[in-house]
Amino acid sequence: MELGVYSFGSREISATTGQPVSSAQAMRDMLEGIKLAEQVGLDYFGVGEHHKPGMPASSPATMIAAAAAVTERIRLGSSIVVLGGDDPVRVFQQFATADAISNGRVEITAGRGAAVEPFTLFGHDLQDYDELFAEKFDLLDQLNRNEVITWRGTFRPSLHDAEIVPRPEQARIPLWVATGGNPTSILRAARHRARLFLSVFGSRPDAFARMADLYRQASAQSGTPAVDTRIGVASVGLISHRPDAVDYWGSFFTGSTGEANGSPIPQHVYDQQVLPGGGFFVGNPEQIAERIVDAHTHIGHDRQIFGSDFGGLPHRDFLRNIELLGTEVKPLVDRELGVSE
Amino acid sequence: MELGVYSFGSREISATTGQPVSSAQAMRDMLEGIKLAEQVGLDYFGVGEHHKPGMPASSPATMIAAAAAVTERIRLGSSIVVLGGDDPVRVFQQFATADAISNGRVEITAGRGAAVEPFTLFGHDLQDYDELFAEKFDLLDQLNRNEVITWRGTFRPSLHDAEIVPRPEQARIPLWVATGGNPTSILRAARHRARLFLSVFGSRPDAFARMADLYRQASAQSGTPAVDTRIGVASVGLISHRPDAVDYWGSFFTGSTGEANGSPIPQHVYDQQVLPGGGFFVGNPEQIAERIVDAHTHIGHDRQIFGSDFGGLPHRDFLRNIELLGTEVKPLVDRELGVSE
Numbered sequence: 001m002e003l004g005v006y007s008f009g010s011r012e013i014s015a016t017t018g019q020p021v022s023s024a025q026a027m028r029d030m031l032e033g034i035k036l037a038e039q040v041g042l043d044y045f046g047v048g049e050h051h052k053p054g055m056p057a058s059s060p061a062t063m064i065a066a067a068a069a070v071t072e073r074i075r076l077g078s079s080i081v082v083l084g085g086d087d088p089v090r091v092f093q094q095f096a097t098a099d100a101i102s103n104g105r106v107e108i109t110a111g112r113g114a115a116v117e118p119f120t121l122f123g124h125d126l127q128d129y130d131e132l133f134a135e136k137f138d139l140l141d142q143l144n145r146n147e148v149i150t151w152r153g154t155f156r157p158s159l160h161d162a163e164i165v166p167r168p169e170q171a172r173i174p175l176w177v178a179t180g181g182n183p184t185s186i187l188r189a190a191r192h193r194a195r196l197f198l199s200v201f202g203s204r205p206d207a208f209a210r211m212a213d214l215y216r217q218a219s220a221q222s223g224t225p226a227v228d229t230r231i232g233v234a235s236v237g238l239i240s241h242r243p244d245a246v247d248y249w250g251s252f253f254t255g256s257t258g259e260a261n262g263s264p265i266p267q268h269v270y271d272q273q274v275l276p277g278g279g280f281f282v283g284n285p286e287q288i289a290e291r292i293v294d295a296h297t298h299i300g301h302d303r304q305i306f307g308s309d310f311g312g313l314p315h316r317d318f319l320r321n322i323e324l325l326g327t328e329v330k331p332l333v334d335r336e337l338g339v340s341e
Numbered sequence: 342m343e344l345g346v347y348s349f350g351s352r353e354i355s356a357t358t359g360q361p362v363s364s365a366q367a368m369r370d371m372l373e374g375i376k377l378a379e380q381v382g383l384d385y386f387g388v389g390e391h392h393k394p395g396m397p398a399s400s401p402a403t404m405i406a407a408a409a410a411v412t413e414r415i416r417l418g419s420s421i422v423v424l425g426g427d428d429p430v431r432v433f434q435q436f437a438t439a440d441a442i443s444n445g446r447v448e449i450t451a452g453r454g455a456a457v458e459p460f461t462l463f464g465h466d467l468q469d470y471d472e473l474f475a476e477k478f479d480l481l482d483q484l485n486r487n488e489v490i491t492w493r494g495t496f497r498p499s500l501h502d503a504e505i506v507p508r509p510e511q512a513r514i515p516l517w518v519a520t521g522g523n524p525t526s527i528l529r530a531a532r533h534r535a536r537l538f539l540s541v542f543g544s545r546p547d548a549f550a551r552m553a554d555l556y557r558q559a560s561a562q563s564g565t566p567a568v569d570t571r572i573g574v575a576s577v578g579l580i581s582h583r584p585d586a587v588d589y590w591g592s593f594f595t596g597s598t599g600e601a602n603g604s605p606i607p608q609h610v611y612d613q614q615v616l617p618g619g620g621f622f623v624g625n626p627e628q629i630a631e632r633i634v635d636a637h638t639h640i641g642h643d644r645q646i647f648g649s650d651f652g653g654l655p656h657r658d659f660l661r662n663i664e665l666l667g668t669e670v671k672p673l674v675d676r677e678l679g680v681s682e
Contacts, residue, residue: 009507023507024441031410031442056506059431062438065403066410069372089462090400090431097403100365101372121430121505123498157464164462165397166350166364 001296001337002303003330004044005037005322006079006234009057010309012318020312023056029315030057034067036319038074040326046079046109046234046305051117061094068102077107079234079305080178080197084132085118087156088140089164092173099168106168109197109232110137111178112185128155130184137177141192144172176232181211190218190229197232198299202265203279205295208233212299230302233295237281237306238317239288239324245317246282250274252311281306285328292329293336342637342678343644344671345385346378346663347420347575350398351650353659361653364397370656371398375408377660379415381667387420387450387575387646392458402435409443418448420575420646421519421538425473426459428497429481430505433514440509447509450538450573451478452519453526469496471525478518482533485513517573522552531559531570538573539640543606544620546636549574553640571643574636578622578647579658580629580665586658587623591615593652622647626669633670634677 007030011020021029034045045067047060057063060078067076076098081091091108099106112133113119119126135153142149143164151159176195179185181203189196196215198208212231219229238249255264265273273280281288292304306325309318348371352361362370375386386408388401398404401419408417417439422432432449440447453474454460460467476494483490484505492500517536520526522544530537537556539549553572560570579590596605606614614621622629633645647666650659 022510024437024510027438027441027507028444051506053504053506056508057438058434058506059402059438061400061403062406062435063442066406066439066442069407069410086431087463090427093399094403096365097368097398097400098407100368101404101407103369121498121500121503122428157462159462162462163394165392165394165399166368167397169363169365 001292001301001333002043003292003325003333004042004046004303004305005033005325006046006048006305006307007033007057007309008048008050008055008307010313010318011054011056012315013312020054023053026056027063029318030063031066031070033318033322034074034076035070036322037326038071040323041330042074042322042326044075044077044303044305046077048079049082049118050115051121052115061091061098064095064106065098065101068098068106071102073105075105075107076102077176078109080109080111080113082113082118083110083136083140084112084129085122085124086136088136088143089156089159092140092143092164093166095173096166096168099170099173100166102169104169106170107174107176108140109176109178110140114180134188137188137192141175141194144175178234181208183214186211186215187218190215190222190224193219193222193224193228195228195230195232197234198301199234200279201234201236202273204277205233205279206277206298209298212301231299232303232305233299233301234305234307235279235281236308236310237288238308238313239283239285239306239321239329240317241284241324242317245314249308249311249313249317250282252313253280285324285332288325289329289332289336292333296337342633342642342674343384344633344666344674345383345387345644345646346374346666347387347389347646347648348374348398348650349389349391349396349648351654351659352395352397353656354653361395364394367397368404370659371404372407372411374659374663375415375417376411377663378667379412381664382671383415383663383667385416385418385644385646387418389420390423390459391456392462393456402432402439405436405447406439406442409439409447412443414446416446416448417443418517419450421450421452421454423454423459424451424477424481425453425470426463426465427477429477429484430497430500433481433484433505434507436514437507437509440511440514441507443510445510447511448515448517449481450517450519451481455521475529478529478533482516482535485516519575522549524555527552527556528559531556531563531565534560534563534565534569536569536571536573538575539642540575541620542575542577543614545618546574546620547618547639550639553642572640573644573646574640574642575646575648576620576622577649577651578629579649579654580624580626580647580662580670581658582625582665583658586655590649590652590654590658591623593654594621626665626673629666630670630673630677633674637678
């Protein structure tokens with residue numbers, strides 16, 4: 001199984017000033033994390049899109065292009081791009097450029113989005129939340145499949161025999177639909193023969209077994225080869241031998257310390273979620289490996305990625321978490337489940 | 342004076358197939374050119390925006406971010422971004438991300454654009470050509486100056502106490518207004534205390550002396566410090582010791598060979614333009630250096646950049662042109678005009 005990391009860009013709390021580092025420094029910190037992820041043998045790094053000061057990665061393709069230029073093997077993608085708030089033509093051009101630079105290692109994971117900022121910022125009506133995504137994902141899929149395109153829709157101008165450049169290095173950029181488990185999104189992924197990324201934030205992995213089944217059945221009915229029906233899982237998780245790092249990280253989610261967390265989780269819920277079978281993957285490498293293997297028995301997924309740099313987590317803990325995932329967790333998971341091809 | 346290169350992405354004609362290389366290969370070729378430009382000591386590389394198969398660089402910031410990750414000293418920017426067809430918020434986010442990665446070496450040169458594709462493709466009315474640019478450049482300028490912004494305009498949704506992230510590494514990203522010499526654009530640059538990039542495609546440099554004067558006078562009246570009133574010049578030019586490369590390149594502009602050129606120049610005009618005092622900088626390093634110094638006596642500009650990879654120019658000639666500009670032309674110009682700081 002493939003293992004990887006995702007990040008929305010994190011502003012470490014400076015030990016000297018007590019303030020978050022600059023958002024520009026956060027971008028360089030993320031790039032350092034991506035390089036390390038490749039060095040320790042991880043399979044994927046996903047760059048998120050948010051538009052708030054605490055999560056300053058607002059342009060996934062820009063960061064991915066930078067990472068593409070300084071890596072050689074790791075696959076790079078969005079986790080996620082909020083497609084409803086953007087123009088699929090621009091998104092495709094940016095990711096195709098990054099794919100060219102990477103020599104064919106770029107993917108796009110698109111979702112409807114979990115935050116309102118992109119809709120406010122780019123002037124879209126949240127009432128059109130699902131229609132925006134449906135139309136734009138359809139266009140993105142068509143752009144990916146066709147060098148010349150004629151298209152008409154509701155939310156952007158028509159295209160007439162348009163040849164969108166550059167073309168990616170890959171014949172097609174792998175497309176994933178991200179969802180927290182919404183059946184509409186799952187069936188949409190299957191209908192487009194796209195891959196499926198399940199975001200397991202705060203949910204038990206076993207709850208996703210039925211979603212995975214729904215996707216696989218619908219994909220089979222749409223005639224998609226089994227080899228193309230890939231499932232990814234995105235979880236929050238921190239791998240560490242150091243209890244203080246784990247405590248610091250956990251306190252962000254329960255709202256007791258760290259940068260302001262608008263939606264804290266009650267302590268007793270958090271305590272449940274970090275146990276085996278829960279949605280928060282927190283612990284030492286052996287514990288994390290065991291939980292990944294356990295989740296895999298329920299979901300049968302092909303890739304799992306972890307987000308850890310929340311709440312001003314010290315950058316060294318973010319890096320150490322990546323290192324442990326690659327050097328200690330991955331060999332344990334490979335031994336149980338076989339090496340990812 | 343600073344010297345540099347610009348490119349719209351060029352698809353070399355493959356010697357084996359007789360066909361242009363892929364647009365993805367063109368992106369990698371450009372990145373190789375940028376790395377070489379840094380190695381040979383050039384000051385700037387500008388990435389253009391076009392939306393046609395023969396010029397496949399459609400997303401300047403994406404390419405600039407990749408280049409930022411693999412260079413350390415050269416300044417990187419757009420030449421140009423067609424701002425009227427884009428959203429200044431997205432453009433600022435992308436360039437700020439690239440600026441962070443570059444540790445503060447990114448610039449934005451924005452123009453109204455010389456091609457209709459961006460307007461067709463992104464659904465803007467060419468009747469709004471100037472208004473689109475005026476409003477969007479104003480917003481870009483404000484985003485660049487303010488961490489939190491409230492803004493209202495005609496062509497994009499309002500912003501209310503919006504904190505656009507990430508912030509760039511530089512306190513402000515240097516902004517340039519590009520123009521072929523239109524007084525409206527020149528006065529706009531001065532009013533915004535922006536820099537001015539004159540595109541001298543097919544015009545005599547001495548014709549630009551008055552434009553430079555207009556900009557300097559208007560800038561002085563707006564209270565801009567003289568040190569900030571910088572002028573750049575973008576020319577087409579090929580530096581080569583090889584007559585066959587020069588002939589090949591010239592034949593593109595006159596429409597006699599190479600990839601289809603929609604607006605060929607009559608041979609007698611081309612022959613005039615390549616002479617000293619003309620707008621096409623073609624020749625060996627000594628000739629080019631002499632012409633740059635001569636143009637400088639008229640314009641007094643701070644930076645000159647050259648575009649050469651047109652018409653399927655062989656990639657090795659593009660690279661050789663960059664190498665000669667850095668290793669032979671630049672020392673000659675420095676000797677005459679002083680070393681750029």
